[in-house]
């Protein structure tokens with residue numbers, strides 16, 4: 001899929017630390033994608049799901065958000081259950097998976113060391129996300145984790161005069177109205193959150209049940 005370069009630039013090296021890290025990872029894993037990971041899904045989708053950043057052996061390896069690692073089965077399984085994906089699993093960029101009225105992207109497009117982008121890296125990459133949201137005009141944005149929530153609010157604040165980001169606190173299942181957009185928060189479906197029970201499959205299902213209801217009510 002061709003992207004507007006304001007939404008996705010496969011050659012971006014604006015964050016030197018992340019670009020250098022990708023160079024190192026590429027030398028160790030020459031078959032991995034190891035570039036900024038593009039969004040996945042229709043440019044007309046009403047639902048935009050925003051994660052944190054590519055995982056080392058998932059999106060960074062396959063080149064598709066949330067594909068090929070621990071997070072994948074819970075996210076795509078849940079999307080499939082609620083009619084937002086054609087398959088319950090996403091294992092590679094060339095499998096049969098398709099999203100339905102849904103698009104996946106990350107707040108930070110490049111793999112960060114230890115899954116932790118710096119505040120400056122988030123701020124730098126948020127320009128891509130802001131352009132993506134402006135072009136997509138989604139009805140519902142699902143934020144997977146507090147970093148995604150903060151990044152999305154940064155984007156929305158640019159286009160919604162008068163809002164204060166402090167009005168919109170992150171919390172699992174929290175729902176916010178920003179202009180015409182509903183923002184729905186979830187804990188990130190990471191291995192840590194699922195292993196510790198912070199996020200259960202039921203908790204995740206309840207978020208996407210709400211998203212389904214919102215979309216069906218449009």
Ligand code: SF4
Pocket residue numbers: 012013014015016018019036108109110121124125
């Ligand atoms: S994280 Fe975003 S802004 Fe930074 S280098 Fe990657 S694509 Fe560019």
